Amino acid sequence: MTRTLIKETPEKIGEEVLLRGWINRCRDHGKIIFVDLRDRTGIIQVVGGQELKDLRPEWVAEIKGQVNLRPEKMINPDLPTGKVELELKEIKILAKAEPLPFDIGTEDLNLELPTLLDFRGLTLRHPKVKAIFKVQEEIIDSFCRTLKSQGFTEFQAPTIVPTATEGGSEIFPIKYFGKTAYLGQSPQLYKQIMVGVYERVFSVARAYRAEPSVTTRHLCEYISLDAEMGFIESYEEIMETVESVFKNFFIDLKEKCPDELALFKTSLPKVGEKIPRIKMREAQEIIFQRTGRDNRREPDLMPDDEKEICKWAEEERGSELVFVTHFPTKKRPFYTYPDPEDPDYTLSFDLIGKGLEWVTGGQRINDPEKLKENIISRGNRLEDFKLYLQAFDYGMPPEGGFALGAERITMMLLGLSNVRQASLFPRDMERIDFRLSDLKEKKPAKQ
Amino acid sequence: MTRTLIKETPEKIGEEVLLRGWINRCRDHGKIIFVDLRDRTGIIQVVGGQELKDLRPEWVAEIKGQVNLRPEKMINPDLPTGKVELELKEIKILAKAEPLPFDIGTEDLNLELPTLLDFRGLTLRHPKVKAIFKVQEEIIDSFCRTLKSQGFTEFQAPTIVPTATEGGSEIFPIKYFGKTAYLGQSPQLYKQIMVGVYERVFSVARAYRAEPSVTTRHLCEYISLDAEMGFIESYEEIMETVESVFKNFFIDLKEKCPDELALFKTSLPKVGEKIPRIKMREAQEIIFQRTGRDNRREPDLMPDDEKEICKWAEEERGSELVFVTHFPTKKRPFYTYPDPEDPDYTLSFDLIGKGLEWVTGGQRINDPEKLKENIISRGNRLEDFKLYLQAFDYGMPPEGGFALGAERITMMLLGLSNVRQASLFPRDMERIDFRLSDLKEKKPAKQ
Known part of the structure; x- marks a missing residue:
């Protein structure tokens, strides 16, 4: 029996299939136990009895069963396989897993970065x-x-x-x-x-x-x-x-x-028809006009300027991205081409968003x-x-x-x-x- | 005038086009000078007069000219653009090049590796x-x-x-x-x-x-x-x-x-229908049978064995590639899966050709x-x-x-x-x- 991928199950209602994957979640309702099985293509609910009792999240299993349509009120519209479930016939554990340090079955992980x-x-x-x-x-x-x-x-x-x-x-x-x-x-x-x-x-x-x-x-x-x-x-x-x-x-x-x-x-x-292009000195002038902040002699856009010019681009040009061009020659690498009309500035650009x-x-x-x-x-x-x-x-x-x-x-x-x-x-x-x-x-x- | 790529020139006979590329070769016939221009899509012959005299290989040029059909006996069947040539109208040098240390216009480079x-x-x-x-x-x-x-x-x-x-x-x-x-x-x-x-x-x-x-x-x-x-x-x-x-x-x-x-x-x-698969010990046995060379207790295929098993695969199985499997556990990394039937050997393979x-x-x-x-x-x-x-x-x-x-x-x-x-x-x-x-x-x- 060859493996069926979970995303294929909705097309196999009434058929017996073999699935392989990880146990995603377990819900023990006493006589009936539900487990979600996850493979690279999706998640399906498996329904069974005591054979599922010992399963734990992230155990790896091979499950034979029949694909059934779920009762109307049990349909999960958020899941591509939410209309079906697998009625367990046979299960084989391929690998066990240590108890998890935290629940990974939740919608968000909510972990601090170091733990993540x-x-x-x-x-x-x-x-x-x-x-x-x-x-x-x-x-x-x-x-x-x-x-x-x-x-x-x-x-x-x-x-x-x-x-x-x-x-x-x-x-x-x-x-x-x-x-x-x-x-x-x-x-x-x-x-x-x-x-x-x-x-x-x-x-x-x-x-x-x-x-x-x-x-x-x-x-x-x-x-x-x-x-x-x-x-x-x-x-x-x-x-x-x-x-x-x-x-x-x-x-x-x-x-x-x-x-x-x-x-x-x-x-x-949003970027509209064309991403706006503006020289750095013009950008500083616009920022000065808009905020009174005078960075017009600075050799680069300050972090606040980058934010402000994005605001300008969105408000005035309907684009959340903007090209800023003509950065000073001194601030750019040795290979940058100077503007022939004003060699203190370069034919360079940043795309800012x-x-x-x-x-x-x-x-x-x-x-x-x-x-x-x-x-x-x-x-x-x-x-x-x-x-x-x-x-x-x-x-x-x-x-x-x-x-x-x-x-x-x-x-x-x-x-x-x-x-x-x-x-x-x-x-x-x-x-x-x-x-x-x-x-x-x-x-x-x-x- | 937008740039035409050289591979497009055979479709533009009689038209004036603008090409850009490197001078690949120069042939000075006195009054008429031929240069080959190369871009990323191909090479075309350019025909002109004294304006081409100073050109040297690898100079970068922009050339305006008319695409003409070559006379019958001048057609170069080896070149995709061999039926046409460009009649020079105007040339602009975009960049010059140092004299080359060797000719790169030859079919083979014939250089020692360090020079290459x-x-x-x-x-x-x-x-x-x-x-x-x-x-x-x-x-x-x-x-x-x-x-x-x-x-x-x-x-x-x-x-x-x-x-x-x-x-x-x-x-x-x-x-x-x-x-x-x-x-x-x-x-x-x-x-x-x-x-x-x-x-x-x-x-x-x-x-x-x-x-x-x-x-x-x-x-x-x-x-x-x-x-x-x-x-x-x-x-x-x-x-x-x-x-x-x-x-x-x-x-x-x-x-x-x-x-x-x-x-x-x-x-x-050639690989035929299926690439042959053979265990390392079987390969050594075959090599012994074919050559009398007895490496049957060696823990790996020797370089001569790799050659011989390729010869066998080609002669006996019509494939120039062959999988050799079941290398000894000791010779493979720690994560290699031992063969359950004989744990001194692994479920590993090399593809040899x-x-x-x-x-x-x-x-x-x-x-x-x-x-x-x-x-x-x-x-x-x-x-x-x-x-x-x-x-x-x-x-x-x-x-x-x-x-x-x-x-x-x-x-x-x-x-x-x-x-x-x-x-x-x-x-x-x-x-x-x-x-x-x-x-x-x-x-x-x-x-």
């Missing part, structure tokens, strides 16, 4: 936690599909890098055969090299930041969705691409994850001599950029790109309060799987 | 090198599609791990906020945890091996295609899944990468008590497996899985001689982008 993560092997099974990573899977998939449909090639970015090119303090050193290597802070340099190969490229890359602080927004290891495109006529083309990526996020999530989205009390952002940066991007300098000048003037060494500069020395078209963190986008779209909730196994200063303070140093191999 | 890698920013542009990574992109995509169609969920495996669980010598240590963390040798433990969440999971993961040797088969950083599935009835189901993955590789590559495959003098392996291991997999132990016994008896500490064991303590179905290295599969399918050719930016003992011996230590920040 201390028990990650269990809490990931909660429907609302599982849903986060189904949404994340779809965000990443949608990003890849949108770009492939526009002629982009996917590449695999390396994570071990030879030098600390973006400054030393926020980078993890690796012991590498008696030398020091590092974990890359972004696939930036590699994706630019790859423009020379395939013109348009993207990568689902890993990036690492050794930020010695614990905030709700930063992870030490994260998934960077990176894209780069050559032969652009203007940095505006890059924003067009970002916009298409986000519009497809919303279409794809609505189509493929409606049940997952419904679990969260949030709606996808709900008061936070969602995407960062811009046009890059493709002239190798200017790149070399900038590397040196910022105190770096040309030899550390050898392979990168080579790609420009051998002919690089005008190009640019953008990057977004998969965990941050997941957090923002689902309205989560901490980015760690959007990382399966978040790494931070205090935790890698378990609390680092709990970790005993291993004794040396020789005793 | 020293100039990676340039050599990746060669059609035959580019093709390797188009094939790799399709291998990874095909892997993902096959598994998604079978109900698998994709997850993002972390790369920083808290402890050196698989022994210390081949693992890279990371300085992690005053403590030591490590680069994961495989996503094994995480994919098993994820079976408790989604039953069937896969990951395009990064894995790291600090092998202090330079072979043609090993990389320090590689792409591990990992899958794991719960509720299996037997380890044979896992081999079925592997088989479906490979059959789809062949179908998808033939359909989507015919031009890329044609560049390599290799054909995809062309004398090399392509895939490794098997059923896993899902009883947490047995896992704990094995961890301890192999000299490891339970606390290092805390999160992993938690997933089993809270109910894990019978499960198993498999893994393959994307670079190795690319190498085998294209008949490359060194796995580094199948890694965009290969990392080994001697190289991260450039030769580590060339790397000067950075001066400390304080001078």
Whole structure:
């Protein structure tokens, strides 16, 4: 007898089926015992007698039984299988489970973050936690599909890098055969090299930041969705691409994850016909006009400014996302393209929503001599950029790109309060799987 | 005027178009000069006069011209655009290039591996090198599609791990906020945890091996295609899944990468109706019968045995791939499921082809008590497996899985001689982008 998946049971009324899954909940009514069985496709109510008495949540079982229509008043309209139940014929326990430290059969888990993560092997099974990573899977998939449909090639970015090119303090050193290597802070340099190969490229890359602080927004290891495109006529083309990526996020999530989205009390952002674009200095002026707060000479948007410009975009342009462009040259990386009309500012942008940066991007300098000048003037060494500069020395078209963190986008779209909730196994200063303070140093191999 | 892609030119005969790309080759015939222009979609011949005289390979240009049919005897049947050429009207140089260190316009590059890698920013542009990574992109995509169609969920495996669980010598240590963390040798433990969440999971993961040797088969950083599935009835189901993955590789590559495959003098392996399955001890017996070489008491297949069993599979079963099963318990990791009929052997397998291991997999132990016994008896500490064991303590179905290295599969399918050719930016003992011996230590920040 082959296994039936739980979502298929409503089409098998009157038939005998074999199900496999985890015990989700048990309700002992004396002679009749109800248990909910959960598999990857859904949950079904199983009705039986004393054979079900010893079952406990998270035990793994194989159950044979007959699919019956439930009595009218027992129908559960909230469950896709709410019209049916399984009448138990035979049960086999495949694996037992320890008593649970907390109930995971509730609608919300209501755990403090450290507990949620201390028990990650269990809490990931909660429907609302599982849903986060189904949404994340779809965000990443949608990003890849949108770009492939526009002629982009996917590449695999390396994570071990030879030098600390973006400054030393926020980078993890690796012991590498008696030398020091590092974990890359972004696939930036590699994706630019790859423009020379395939013109348009993207990568689902890993990036690492050794930020010695614990905030709700930063992870030490994260998934960077990176894209780069050559032969652009203007940095505006890059924003067009970002916009298409986000519009497809919303279409794809609505189509493929409606049940997952419904679990969260949030709606996808409105963006209207076109996401508004505004220069940073104009944004500061608008904020000054609206609030009297004068940050017009600040080199970047302050956190309150990011919130205010989002409010403005929503109220005045009907969009919950807004592109802010032309950040000062000094505040952007060495490869950022200066605005020819005002070289103190760059052809760069951030996509901002709900008061936070969602995407960062811009046009890059493709002239190798200017790149070399900038590397040196910022105190770096040309030899550390050898392979990168080579790609420009051998002919690089005008190009640019953008990057977004998969965990941050997941957090923002689902309205989560901490980015760690959007990382399966978040790494931070205090935790890698378990609390680092709990970790005993291993004794040396020789005793 | 919007850009036309080169592959579109045969449909635009008589029209004026704007092309952008790299100068691939120049042929100066005195008054008439021919240059080949290359973009991501193809190559076209441009015909012009002295305006083309100064062009050099890899310069980046924007060219306006008229698409003309070539005279009959000038048609190049090997080129998709071989029937047309572009009559130059106007050219704009977008970027110049240094003189090339070698000709990249030849059919083969014929460079020694160190040179190929020293100039990676340039050599990746060669059609035959580019093709390797188009094939790799399709291998990874095909892997993902096959598994998604079978109900698998994709997850993002972390790369920083808290402890050196698989022994210390081949693992890279990371300085992690005053403590030591490590680069994961495989996503094994995480994919098993994820079976408790989604039953069937896969990951395009990064894995790291600090092998202090330079072979043609090993990389320090590689792409591990990992899958794991719960509720299996037997380890044979896992081999079925592997088989479906490979059959789809062949179908998808033939359909989507015919031009890329044609560049390599290799054909995809024949596998017939079903890939043969044979126990390791039976394989050794067959090898003894065929060659007189008696390795029947060896705990593993020797390299020559792997070659011989592939020969046998091809000659006797018409398959260039073969599953060898039931490796000895002592030679496999602690989580490998022992054969209940003979616990000295395991329900594990390797998929072998062309004398090399392509895939490794098997059923896993899902009883947490047995896992704990094995961890301890192999000299490891339970606390290092805390999160992993938690997933089993809270109910894990019978499960198993498999893994393959994307670079190795690319190498085998294209008949490359060194796995580094199948890694965009290969990392080994001697190289991260450039030769580590060339790397000067950075001066400390304080001078």
